[in-house]
Amino acid sequence: MYEAIATSSFIFAVLGILVGLAFLRVSNRKPLGKALAIGCFFIALASCEYNRSVVDRRDKQEALSHGYANVNDWKVARQQLIPIEVGLGAISQRRAAQEAERLRLERNKQEEDRRLQEEERKRQEEQRCATELKCIGDKIRSYATVYCPRYVERLAKNDFQWTDGWLDEKFSHYRWANGSHRTITFIGDKIKFQNGFGAWTYHTYECDVDPAPEHVVDVRAHPGRLLP
The missing domain is CATH 1.10.287 (Helix Hairpins)
Known part of the structure:
Protein backbone atom coordinates (compact mmCIF):
# COMPACT_ATOMS: atom_id res chain seq x y z
CA MET A 1 0.00 0.00 0.00
CA HIS A 66 18.04 -18.11 0.31
CA GLY A 67 20.81 -18.12 2.92
CA TYR A 68 22.77 -15.06 1.77
CA ALA A 69 23.67 -12.30 4.24
CA ASN A 70 24.95 -10.01 1.50
CA VAL A 71 22.51 -8.77 -1.14
CA ASN A 72 25.19 -8.41 -3.80
CA ASP A 73 26.27 -12.03 -3.28
CA TRP A 74 22.66 -13.12 -3.76
CA LYS A 75 22.32 -11.07 -6.96
CA VAL A 76 25.48 -12.65 -8.40
CA ALA A 77 24.28 -16.11 -7.43
CA ARG A 78 20.84 -15.44 -8.92
CA GLN A 79 22.39 -14.44 -12.25
CA GLN A 80 24.33 -17.69 -12.23
CA LEU A 81 21.18 -19.65 -11.43
CA ILE A 82 19.17 -18.24 -14.33
CA PRO A 83 20.77 -20.51 -17.00
CA ILE A 84 20.33 -23.48 -14.66
CA GLU A 85 16.66 -22.66 -14.13
CA VAL A 86 16.19 -22.26 -17.87
CA GLY A 87 17.84 -25.64 -18.43
CA LEU A 88 15.71 -27.24 -15.74
CA GLY A 89 12.64 -25.69 -17.33
CA ALA A 90 13.59 -27.18 -20.70
CA ILE A 91 14.15 -30.58 -19.05
CA SER A 92 10.76 -30.32 -17.36
CA GLN A 93 9.13 -29.48 -20.67
CA ARG A 94 10.78 -32.48 -22.34
CA ARG A 95 9.70 -34.73 -19.51
CA ALA A 96 6.17 -33.35 -19.73
CA ALA A 97 6.14 -33.96 -23.49
CA GLN A 98 7.48 -37.50 -22.99
CA GLU A 99 4.84 -38.19 -20.34
CA ALA A 100 2.09 -36.83 -22.62
CA GLU A 101 3.34 -39.06 -25.45
CA ARG A 102 3.44 -42.08 -23.12
CA LEU A 103 -0.12 -41.41 -21.99
CA ARG A 104 -1.23 -41.00 -25.61
CA LEU A 105 0.33 -44.30 -26.63
CA GLU A 106 -1.14 -46.01 -23.57
CA ARG A 107 -4.59 -44.59 -24.35
CA ASN A 108 -4.31 -45.72 -27.99
CA LYS A 109 -3.28 -49.20 -26.86
CA GLN A 110 -6.24 -49.40 -24.49
CA GLU A 111 -8.60 -48.31 -27.28
CA GLU A 112 -7.06 -50.88 -29.65
CA ASP A 113 -7.37 -53.60 -27.00
CA ARG A 114 -11.03 -52.70 -26.47
CA ARG A 115 -11.62 -52.77 -30.24
CA LEU A 116 -9.98 -56.20 -30.57
CA GLN A 117 -11.96 -57.50 -27.59
CA GLU A 118 -15.19 -56.23 -29.13
CA GLU A 119 -14.33 -57.83 -32.47
CA GLU A 120 -13.56 -61.11 -30.73
CA ARG A 121 -16.83 -60.91 -28.79
CA LYS A 122 -18.78 -60.32 -32.01
CA ARG A 123 -16.95 -63.18 -33.74
CA GLN A 124 -17.76 -65.58 -30.92
CA GLU A 125 -21.35 -64.32 -30.88
CA GLU A 126 -21.67 -64.93 -34.62
CA GLN A 127 -20.23 -68.42 -34.23
CA ARG A 128 -22.65 -69.20 -31.43
CA CYS A 129 -25.59 -67.69 -33.33
CA ALA A 130 -24.78 -69.70 -36.46
CA THR A 131 -25.39 -72.94 -34.54
CA GLU A 132 -28.65 -71.85 -32.86
CA LEU A 133 -31.80 -72.05 -34.98
CA LYS A 134 -33.69 -69.27 -33.23
CA CYS A 135 -30.76 -66.86 -33.29
CA ILE A 136 -29.86 -67.29 -36.95
CA GLY A 137 -33.52 -67.58 -37.95
CA ASP A 138 -34.46 -64.30 -36.32
CA LYS A 139 -31.36 -62.70 -37.80
CA ILE A 140 -32.15 -63.46 -41.46
CA ARG A 141 -35.98 -63.43 -41.21
CA SER A 142 -36.10 -59.91 -42.64
CA TYR A 143 -34.09 -61.04 -45.68
CA ALA A 144 -36.46 -63.95 -46.27
CA THR A 145 -39.49 -61.67 -45.89
CA VAL A 146 -38.18 -59.33 -48.60
CA TYR A 147 -36.63 -61.70 -51.16
CA CYS A 148 -38.40 -65.05 -50.86
CA PRO A 149 -41.93 -63.92 -51.94
CA ARG A 150 -40.81 -63.12 -55.50
CA TYR A 151 -39.50 -66.68 -55.89
CA VAL A 152 -42.72 -68.12 -54.46
CA GLU A 153 -44.77 -66.09 -56.93
CA ARG A 154 -42.82 -67.62 -59.83
CA LEU A 155 -44.14 -71.05 -58.82
CA ALA A 156 -47.65 -70.08 -59.89
CA LYS A 157 -48.60 -71.61 -63.27
CA ASN A 158 -51.38 -69.08 -63.64
CA ASP A 159 -52.35 -66.27 -61.30
CA PHE A 160 -51.56 -65.97 -57.58
CA GLN A 161 -53.02 -64.06 -54.68
CA TRP A 162 -51.42 -63.25 -51.32
CA THR A 163 -53.83 -63.48 -48.39
CA ASP A 164 -51.73 -62.02 -45.60
CA GLY A 165 -52.83 -58.75 -43.98
CA TRP A 166 -50.74 -55.82 -42.85
CA LEU A 167 -49.99 -57.44 -39.49
CA ASP A 168 -49.51 -60.98 -40.81
CA GLU A 169 -46.17 -62.58 -41.62
CA LYS A 170 -45.70 -64.36 -44.89
CA PHE A 171 -43.31 -66.77 -43.16
CA SER A 172 -44.63 -67.87 -39.79
CA HIS A 173 -42.25 -70.82 -39.24
CA TYR A 174 -38.66 -71.75 -39.91
CA ARG A 175 -36.43 -74.81 -39.40
CA TRP A 176 -33.07 -76.21 -40.40
CA ALA A 177 -33.15 -77.30 -44.05
CA ASN A 178 -32.78 -81.09 -44.50
CA GLY A 179 -31.12 -81.49 -41.12
CA SER A 180 -28.32 -79.12 -42.11
CA HIS A 181 -27.24 -76.64 -39.47
CA ARG A 182 -26.46 -74.01 -42.06
CA THR A 183 -29.39 -73.36 -44.41
CA ILE A 184 -32.72 -72.18 -42.96
CA THR A 185 -36.11 -73.10 -44.44
CA PHE A 186 -38.78 -70.40 -44.01
CA ILE A 187 -42.36 -71.67 -44.25
CA GLY A 188 -45.73 -69.97 -44.78
CA ASP A 189 -49.24 -70.57 -46.20
CA LYS A 190 -50.53 -67.09 -47.07
CA ILE A 191 -50.94 -67.52 -50.83
CA LYS A 192 -53.49 -68.90 -53.29
CA PHE A 193 -52.63 -70.32 -56.70
CA GLN A 194 -55.15 -70.43 -59.54
CA ASN A 195 -55.37 -73.62 -61.54
CA GLY A 196 -56.24 -73.99 -65.19
CA PHE A 197 -59.98 -74.06 -64.42
CA GLY A 198 -59.91 -70.76 -62.54
CA ALA A 199 -60.21 -72.31 -59.09
CA TRP A 200 -58.12 -70.91 -56.23
CA THR A 201 -56.22 -73.20 -53.85
CA TYR A 202 -54.24 -72.37 -50.74
CA HIS A 203 -50.63 -73.48 -50.92
CA THR A 204 -47.87 -73.95 -48.34
CA TYR A 205 -44.54 -72.66 -49.55
CA GLU A 206 -40.95 -73.14 -48.37
CA CYS A 207 -37.92 -70.95 -49.07
CA ASP A 208 -34.37 -72.11 -48.25
CA VAL A 209 -31.99 -69.28 -47.33
CA ASP A 210 -28.25 -69.53 -46.80
CA PRO A 211 -27.18 -66.94 -44.18
CA ALA A 212 -23.55 -66.53 -45.22
CA PRO A 213 -23.83 -64.71 -47.49
CA GLU A 214 -27.58 -64.25 -47.50
CA HIS A 215 -29.11 -65.70 -50.66
CA VAL A 216 -32.06 -67.88 -51.69
CA VAL A 217 -31.03 -71.48 -52.33
CA ASP A 218 -34.34 -73.14 -53.27
CA VAL A 219 -38.10 -72.56 -53.17
CA ARG A 220 -41.09 -74.96 -53.45
CA ALA A 221 -44.82 -75.13 -52.74
CA HIS A 222 -47.58 -77.71 -52.40
CA PRO A 223 -51.36 -77.48 -51.98
CA GLY A 224 -52.73 -77.19 -48.47
CA ARG A 225 -52.20 -75.11 -45.35
CA LEU A 226 -50.10 -75.48 -42.24
CA LEU A 227 -51.62 -77.22 -39.26
CA PRO A 228 -52.83 -74.72 -36.63
Whole structure:
Protein backbone atom coordinates (compact mmCIF):
# COMPACT_ATOMS: atom_id res chain seq x y z
CA MET A 1 0.00 0.00 0.00
CA TYR A 2 2.80 2.41 0.95
CA GLU A 3 4.58 1.69 -2.32
CA ALA A 4 1.46 2.69 -4.24
CA ILE A 5 1.16 5.90 -2.23
CA ALA A 6 4.83 6.71 -2.87
CA THR A 7 4.43 6.07 -6.60
CA SER A 8 1.34 8.24 -6.77
CA SER A 9 3.15 10.98 -4.82
CA PHE A 10 6.04 10.85 -7.30
CA ILE A 11 3.67 11.23 -10.24
CA PHE A 12 1.83 14.18 -8.68
CA ALA A 13 5.19 15.75 -7.70
CA VAL A 14 6.41 15.57 -11.29
CA LEU A 15 3.19 17.18 -12.43
CA GLY A 16 3.65 19.85 -9.73
CA ILE A 17 7.17 20.54 -10.98
CA LEU A 18 5.86 20.99 -14.51
CA VAL A 19 3.15 23.37 -13.29
CA GLY A 20 5.71 25.29 -11.22
CA LEU A 21 7.99 25.65 -14.23
CA ALA A 22 5.03 26.91 -16.23
CA PHE A 23 4.27 29.53 -13.53
CA LEU A 24 7.85 30.81 -13.78
CA ARG A 25 7.00 32.10 -17.24
CA VAL A 26 4.25 34.29 -15.76
CA SER A 27 5.62 37.43 -14.05
CA ASN A 28 3.09 37.62 -11.22
CA ARG A 29 3.25 33.87 -10.60
CA LYS A 30 7.03 33.41 -10.42
CA PRO A 31 7.24 33.17 -6.58
CA LEU A 32 4.44 30.63 -6.50
CA GLY A 33 5.94 28.69 -9.39
CA LYS A 34 9.36 28.61 -7.76
CA ALA A 35 7.95 27.42 -4.42
CA LEU A 36 5.78 24.81 -6.13
CA ALA A 37 8.60 23.46 -8.29
CA ILE A 38 11.07 23.24 -5.36
CA GLY A 39 8.50 21.66 -3.04
CA CYS A 40 7.40 19.07 -5.59
CA PHE A 41 11.05 18.32 -6.41
CA PHE A 42 11.74 17.34 -2.81
CA ILE A 43 8.52 15.30 -2.71
CA ALA A 44 9.55 13.42 -5.87
CA LEU A 45 13.03 12.89 -4.41
CA ALA A 46 11.56 11.54 -1.19
CA SER A 47 9.24 9.21 -3.13
CA CYS A 48 12.16 7.83 -5.13
CA GLU A 49 14.18 7.32 -1.98
CA TYR A 50 11.31 5.50 -0.31
CA ASN A 51 10.78 3.18 -3.27
CA ARG A 52 14.52 2.48 -3.46
CA SER A 53 14.57 1.60 0.25
CA VAL A 54 11.59 -0.73 -0.28
CA VAL A 55 13.40 -2.48 -3.13
CA ASP A 56 16.57 -2.78 -1.08
CA ARG A 57 14.62 -4.20 1.86
CA ARG A 58 12.87 -6.70 -0.41
CA ASP A 59 16.16 -7.77 -1.98
CA LYS A 60 17.67 -8.23 1.49
CA GLN A 61 14.74 -10.36 2.65
CA GLU A 62 14.95 -12.47 -0.51
CA ALA A 63 18.72 -12.90 -0.03
CA LEU A 64 18.24 -13.93 3.60
CA SER A 65 15.51 -16.43 2.64
CA HIS A 66 18.04 -18.11 0.31
CA GLY A 67 20.81 -18.12 2.92
CA TYR A 68 22.77 -15.06 1.77
CA ALA A 69 23.67 -12.30 4.24
CA ASN A 70 24.95 -10.01 1.50
CA VAL A 71 22.51 -8.77 -1.14
CA ASN A 72 25.19 -8.41 -3.80
CA ASP A 73 26.27 -12.03 -3.28
CA TRP A 74 22.66 -13.12 -3.76
CA LYS A 75 22.32 -11.07 -6.96
CA VAL A 76 25.48 -12.65 -8.40
CA ALA A 77 24.28 -16.11 -7.43
CA ARG A 78 20.84 -15.44 -8.92
CA GLN A 79 22.39 -14.44 -12.25
CA GLN A 80 24.33 -17.69 -12.23
CA LEU A 81 21.18 -19.65 -11.43
CA ILE A 82 19.17 -18.24 -14.33
CA PRO A 83 20.77 -20.51 -17.00
CA ILE A 84 20.33 -23.48 -14.66
CA GLU A 85 16.66 -22.66 -14.13
CA VAL A 86 16.19 -22.26 -17.87
CA GLY A 87 17.84 -25.64 -18.43
CA LEU A 88 15.71 -27.24 -15.74
CA GLY A 89 12.64 -25.69 -17.33
CA ALA A 90 13.59 -27.18 -20.70
CA ILE A 91 14.15 -30.58 -19.05
CA SER A 92 10.76 -30.32 -17.36
CA GLN A 93 9.13 -29.48 -20.67
CA ARG A 94 10.78 -32.48 -22.34
CA ARG A 95 9.70 -34.73 -19.51
CA ALA A 96 6.17 -33.35 -19.73
CA ALA A 97 6.14 -33.96 -23.49
CA GLN A 98 7.48 -37.50 -22.99
CA GLU A 99 4.84 -38.19 -20.34
CA ALA A 100 2.09 -36.83 -22.62
CA GLU A 101 3.34 -39.06 -25.45
CA ARG A 102 3.44 -42.08 -23.12
CA LEU A 103 -0.12 -41.41 -21.99
CA ARG A 104 -1.23 -41.00 -25.61
CA LEU A 105 0.33 -44.30 -26.63
CA GLU A 106 -1.14 -46.01 -23.57
CA ARG A 107 -4.59 -44.59 -24.35
CA ASN A 108 -4.31 -45.72 -27.99
CA LYS A 109 -3.28 -49.20 -26.86
CA GLN A 110 -6.24 -49.40 -24.49
CA GLU A 111 -8.60 -48.31 -27.28
CA GLU A 112 -7.06 -50.88 -29.65
CA ASP A 113 -7.37 -53.60 -27.00
CA ARG A 114 -11.03 -52.70 -26.47
CA ARG A 115 -11.62 -52.77 -30.24
CA LEU A 116 -9.98 -56.20 -30.57
CA GLN A 117 -11.96 -57.50 -27.59
CA GLU A 118 -15.19 -56.23 -29.13
CA GLU A 119 -14.33 -57.83 -32.47
CA GLU A 120 -13.56 -61.11 -30.73
CA ARG A 121 -16.83 -60.91 -28.79
CA LYS A 122 -18.78 -60.32 -32.01
CA ARG A 123 -16.95 -63.18 -33.74
CA GLN A 124 -17.76 -65.58 -30.92
CA GLU A 125 -21.35 -64.32 -30.88
CA GLU A 126 -21.67 -64.93 -34.62
CA GLN A 127 -20.23 -68.42 -34.23
CA ARG A 128 -22.65 -69.20 -31.43
CA CYS A 129 -25.59 -67.69 -33.33
CA ALA A 130 -24.78 -69.70 -36.46
CA THR A 131 -25.39 -72.94 -34.54
CA GLU A 132 -28.65 -71.85 -32.86
CA LEU A 133 -31.80 -72.05 -34.98
CA LYS A 134 -33.69 -69.27 -33.23
CA CYS A 135 -30.76 -66.86 -33.29
CA ILE A 136 -29.86 -67.29 -36.95
CA GLY A 137 -33.52 -67.58 -37.95
CA ASP A 138 -34.46 -64.30 -36.32
CA LYS A 139 -31.36 -62.70 -37.80
CA ILE A 140 -32.15 -63.46 -41.46
CA ARG A 141 -35.98 -63.43 -41.21
CA SER A 142 -36.10 -59.91 -42.64
CA TYR A 143 -34.09 -61.04 -45.68
CA ALA A 144 -36.46 -63.95 -46.27
CA THR A 145 -39.49 -61.67 -45.89
CA VAL A 146 -38.18 -59.33 -48.60
CA TYR A 147 -36.63 -61.70 -51.16
CA CYS A 148 -38.40 -65.05 -50.86
CA PRO A 149 -41.93 -63.92 -51.94
CA ARG A 150 -40.81 -63.12 -55.50
CA TYR A 151 -39.50 -66.68 -55.89
CA VAL A 152 -42.72 -68.12 -54.46
CA GLU A 153 -44.77 -66.09 -56.93
CA ARG A 154 -42.82 -67.62 -59.83
CA LEU A 155 -44.14 -71.05 -58.82
CA ALA A 156 -47.65 -70.08 -59.89
CA LYS A 157 -48.60 -71.61 -63.27
CA ASN A 158 -51.38 -69.08 -63.64
CA ASP A 159 -52.35 -66.27 -61.30
CA PHE A 160 -51.56 -65.97 -57.58
CA GLN A 161 -53.02 -64.06 -54.68
CA TRP A 162 -51.42 -63.25 -51.32
CA THR A 163 -53.83 -63.48 -48.39
CA ASP A 164 -51.73 -62.02 -45.60
CA GLY A 165 -52.83 -58.75 -43.98
CA TRP A 166 -50.74 -55.82 -42.85
CA LEU A 167 -49.99 -57.44 -39.49
CA ASP A 168 -49.51 -60.98 -40.81
CA GLU A 169 -46.17 -62.58 -41.62
CA LYS A 170 -45.70 -64.36 -44.89
CA PHE A 171 -43.31 -66.77 -43.16
CA SER A 172 -44.63 -67.87 -39.79
CA HIS A 173 -42.25 -70.82 -39.24
CA TYR A 174 -38.66 -71.75 -39.91
CA ARG A 175 -36.43 -74.81 -39.40
CA TRP A 176 -33.07 -76.21 -40.40
CA ALA A 177 -33.15 -77.30 -44.05
CA ASN A 178 -32.78 -81.09 -44.50
CA GLY A 179 -31.12 -81.49 -41.12
CA SER A 180 -28.32 -79.12 -42.11
CA HIS A 181 -27.24 -76.64 -39.47
CA ARG A 182 -26.46 -74.01 -42.06
CA THR A 183 -29.39 -73.36 -44.41
CA ILE A 184 -32.72 -72.18 -42.96
CA THR A 185 -36.11 -73.10 -44.44
CA PHE A 186 -38.78 -70.40 -44.01
CA ILE A 187 -42.36 -71.67 -44.25
CA GLY A 188 -45.73 -69.97 -44.78
CA ASP A 189 -49.24 -70.57 -46.20
CA LYS A 190 -50.53 -67.09 -47.07
CA ILE A 191 -50.94 -67.52 -50.83
CA LYS A 192 -53.49 -68.90 -53.29
CA PHE A 193 -52.63 -70.32 -56.70
CA GLN A 194 -55.15 -70.43 -59.54
CA ASN A 195 -55.37 -73.62 -61.54
CA GLY A 196 -56.24 -73.99 -65.19
CA PHE A 197 -59.98 -74.06 -64.42
CA GLY A 198 -59.91 -70.76 -62.54
CA ALA A 199 -60.21 -72.31 -59.09
CA TRP A 200 -58.12 -70.91 -56.23
CA THR A 201 -56.22 -73.20 -53.85
CA TYR A 202 -54.24 -72.37 -50.74
CA HIS A 203 -50.63 -73.48 -50.92
CA THR A 204 -47.87 -73.95 -48.34
CA TYR A 205 -44.54 -72.66 -49.55
CA GLU A 206 -40.95 -73.14 -48.37
CA CYS A 207 -37.92 -70.95 -49.07
CA ASP A 208 -34.37 -72.11 -48.25
CA VAL A 209 -31.99 -69.28 -47.33
CA ASP A 210 -28.25 -69.53 -46.80
CA PRO A 211 -27.18 -66.94 -44.18
CA ALA A 212 -23.55 -66.53 -45.22
CA PRO A 213 -23.83 -64.71 -47.49
CA GLU A 214 -27.58 -64.25 -47.50
CA HIS A 215 -29.11 -65.70 -50.66
CA VAL A 216 -32.06 -67.88 -51.69
CA VAL A 217 -31.03 -71.48 -52.33
CA ASP A 218 -34.34 -73.14 -53.27
CA VAL A 219 -38.10 -72.56 -53.17
CA ARG A 220 -41.09 -74.96 -53.45
CA ALA A 221 -44.82 -75.13 -52.74
CA HIS A 222 -47.58 -77.71 -52.40
CA PRO A 223 -51.36 -77.48 -51.98
CA GLY A 224 -52.73 -77.19 -48.47
CA ARG A 225 -52.20 -75.11 -45.35
CA LEU A 226 -50.10 -75.48 -42.24
CA LEU A 227 -51.62 -77.22 -39.26
CA PRO A 228 -52.83 -74.72 -36.63
